[in-house]
Amino acid sequence: MLRYSACTSPLRVPHTITFCYNNNNHHHHLPTTTCTQSYPVITRRTLSLLATASFSFPILLCNSLEAAATSTSPFFELPQSGGVKALDLRLGDGDSPVIGDQVAIHYYGRLAAKQGWRFDSTYDHKDETGEPVPFVFVLGSSKVIAGIQAAVRSMKVGGIRRVIIPPSQGYQNMDQEPVPPNFFDRQRLFTTIFNPTRLANGEGSTLGIIIFDIELVS
Numbered sequence: 001m002l003r004y005s006a007c008t009s010p011l012r013v014p015h016t017i018t019f020c021y022n023n024n025n026h027h028h029h030l031p032t033t034t035c036t037q038s039y040p041v042i043t044r045r046t047l048s049l050l051a052t053a054s055f056s057f058p059i060l061l062c063n064s065l066e067a068a069a070t071s072t073s074p075f076f077e078l079p080q081s082g083g084v085k086a087l088d089l090r091l092g093d094g095d096s097p098v099i100g101d102q103v104a105i106h107y108y109g110r111l112a113a114k115q116g117w118r119f120d121s122t123y124d125h126k127d128e129t130g131e132p133v134p135f136v137f138v139l140g141s142s143k144v145i146a147g148i149q150a151a152v153r154s155m156k157v158g159g160i161r162r163v164i165i166p167p168s169q170g171y172q173n174m175d176q177e178p179v180p181p182n183f184f185d186r187q188r189l190f191t192t193i194f195n196p197t198r199l200a201n202g203e204g205s206t207l208g209i210i211i212f213d214i215e216l217v218s
Contacts, residue, residue, distance in 0.1 A: 134218075
């Protein structure tokens, strides 16, 4: 069972995801401490460490997104999002974008069906000076998956939000963005989401669940 909770971790991030792990040989436990609802500032390095730590072990997936994000979860459903669940890791203090705005985001993208496999991150895309290059798109464009757009349009610049995107708001075809620039990762992502055998077996409600940590840069 995949469970969510808001707790302070040794990485000093107020909201982390707590998982139940299934491993016959070893038992892995994330540190647990007193829960809090505060929102202190976190750094990109901390977010990077959290992204790595949170998904480094096998996860037993729930049968549905609704089962995963229970009524006790700190995640909330974004209005008019088609079921996208969100958790604000840091509240921004800048402007909120509107349809038609060009926005820039950094993100970590993970695929739930591959045990939280991180298929792409803008922090890995560097320019000639070594600085990470954000993903830029026009809000409202059909080229970008609906779940990311639903998350961004209610954020403020400077904010960081974790979103759980159901298949209906995720990748509907192989032309939608964002996609990994690496051919192997891109193929692995799409062959999992659009696996015809597993879709025929009724796994469509879980295959396309994706998790994004999104930082609204501008």
